[in-house]
Amino acid sequence: MEQQIAGVVPMHRFYLPPEQCADEGFSLAGREAHHAARVLRVRSGERVAVLDGAGHEFFCDVQDVGRDNVKLAVREKRFIPRASCQLTLLQAVPRGKLMEAIIQKATELGVGRIVPLLSERVVAQLGEAEAAGKAEKWQLTAIEAIKQCGASWLPRVESPLRPKDFLERQMKFELTLVASLQSDSKHAREYFQAFCSCRGRLPESVGVWVGPEGDFTLAELDAIKAGGALPITLGPLVLRSETAAAYCLSILNYELQSPTR
Numbered sequence: 001m002e003q004q005i006a007g008v009v010p011m012h013r014f015y016l017p018p019e020q021c022a023d024e025g026f027s028l029a030g031r032e033a034h035h036a037a038r039v040l041r042v043r044s045g046e047r048v049a050v051l052d053g054a055g056h057e058f059f060c061d062v063q064d065v066g067r068d069n070v071k072l073a074v075r076e077k078r079f080i081p082r083a084s085c086q087l088t089l090l091q092a093v094p095r096g097k098l099m100e101a102i103i104q105k106a107t108e109l110g111v112g113r114i115v116p117l118l119s120e121r122v123v124a125q126l127g128e129a130e131a132a133g134k135a136e137k138w139q140l141t142a143i144e145a146i147k148q149c150g151a152s153w154l155p156r157v158e159s160p161l162r163p164k165d166f167l168e169r170q171m172k173f174e175l176t177l178v179a180s181l182q183s184d185s186k187h188a189r190e191y192f193q194a195f196c197s198c199r200g201r202l203p204e205s206v207g208v209w210v211g212p213e214g215d216f217t218l219a220e221l222d223a224i225k226a227g228g229a230l231p232i233t234l235g236p237l238v239l240r241s242e243t244a245a246a247y248c249l250s251i252l253n254y255e256l257q258s259p260t261r
Contacts, residue, residue, distance in 0.1 A: 011049045011059070012040050013147040015154075018052045025063070026050075028070040036062075036070045048072065051146055053154025055079050080152035085256050086205045088113045088173065089249065092212035093122050093160055094241045099134075100141045102245045107145035107155050109249040114142070116160040119220055121212045126160055135159040163209075163220050167227045174203035177252075178224050179210050179244050180231035188232045188248075192255045202256055208232075210245045 014032050028036050028050075036042045042062050050058040050072065056079055060072035089106050093099050093116045106114055116138070118125055126134060138157045146154055175195055177188060195203055209216075209224055216224065225231065234247050 011047055012036070012042060013049045013051060013150060015051050015053065015143050015147055018054045018056070021050065021052045021056065021058060025071065025073050027072065029068060033066075033068055033070045037065050037067070042070065047075075049150075051150075051152060051154075053143070053146060053152075055081065055152050057152055082112070082153055083110055083256075085203055086112045087249070087252060088115065088205070088207040089245065090115045090117055090163075090166065090207060090209045091245055092117045092119045092210060092216070092241060093124060094212060095124065098242045099138060102242050103138050103141045103155075103157065104145045104148075105242075105246045106249060107142050107151060108149045109246070109253055110151070111155050111249065112153065114138070114155055114157045115166060116158065117166070117209075118160050118162050119212055120217050121214045131160045163216070163224060167223060171207075172228065173205045173207035175205070176207045176227070176229040177209070177232045177248070178216075178221065178229040179208070179234055179248055180221065181215050181238065182221065182231060185231040185233040188251050188255060191230050191232070192258075202258075206252060206256070208248050208252065210241060210248055212241055 014028055014036060016026065016028070016032070020026055027033075036048070042048060042065060044062050044064060046062045048060055048062060050060055052058070056077060058074050059076040060074050062070060063073050064071040087110060089111045091099070091102055091114060094102070099116065103114055116134070135157055142155045142157055145151070175191060177191065192202070209229055215221070232248070234244055239247060
């Protein structure tokens with residue numbers, strides 16, 4: 001829910017990529033201009049906010065509203081540093097439009113990168129061209145999500161790939177977790193406590209793997225753990241994939257905002 005102060009109407013938010021925010025005045029065009037002029041019906045003199053997805057927030061006055069262009073004058077510029085820990089969600093692609101909902105929630109929960117996974121139990125297996133199209137569409141979902149929640153940093157949504165392909169990149173996180181239904185899983189807090197005891201601080205990068213309906217196969221799970229992931233429990237109930245993603249990210253946010261142990 002968007003916080004609202006009594007008597008104050010929240011500003012509309014828009015998105016422009018950083019390269020279009022270099023001047024003291026800039027314009028909304030395309031889908032953003034259409035949304036501003038035709039849907040929100042902004043008017044000259046109105047104050048709006050523009051996010052560039054790279055930490056900057058611009059507070060602007062609307063100067064002119066045209067059919068395909070909305071001219072803005074920048075009145076104030078703020079920079080919000082990245083979070084102290086970069087979160088990566090490695091998410092098996094669920095059926096239908098559930099991936100869009102996962103991306104929305106992940107953006108609200110501060111994820112910096114989303115890696116869609118085509119694991120063995122994923123229903124929709126995608127070709128290269130279709131995967132690229134999905135990534136582009138999902139990136140737009142993330143853009144809409146930062147406009148809704150006011151996040152200053154835009155998560156990067158990668159093209160879907162197999163877990164094996166990601167593991168071959170040998171990309172390391174300071175702490176890597178995997179949601180697991182197996183008996184060797186532990187509460188995420190145990191791993192955070194162990195990390196803090198060893199390093200004297202919280203991790204600066206965390207990756208979390210979330211499987212599809214039915215979980216990762218045992219072979220996939222073994223490969224993920226061999227790559228350094230530690231299995232975490234999500235409680236006694238079997239959660240749907242989209243619920244598991246929100247659950248994991250909520251836990252991580254809580255732990256990362258706790259004082260160093």
